[in-house]
Amino acid sequence: MGWIAVCQIDDVQEDEPKAVDVGETKIGIFKIENQIYAIENVCPHAYALLSEGFVEGETVECPLHEAVFNVTTGALESGPGCRDLCTYPVKVDGASILIQAQ
């Protein structure tokens, strides 16, 4: 599985994640304490983009029904999120963010 460049490092701020599409897959790129994380961007509960949610510490709160997920692990921490999120390997190459997604 190869690495895919999805955005630039400057596109992602701690309080402003970036939504990207890799094929049919919607992925949220988050920056937490200067580390970049890639998680599944569509909340498994219904349909809301987590990149439009509320980021606090290592967590993001779904904008629709307030499920809270840990961005660094994908784990559902509270609320009606149904399950943990998929996470994707990330690397930074120069100014580019690359991820591995199937």
Ligand code: FES
């Ligand atoms: S759509 Fe995210 S908690 Fe309902």
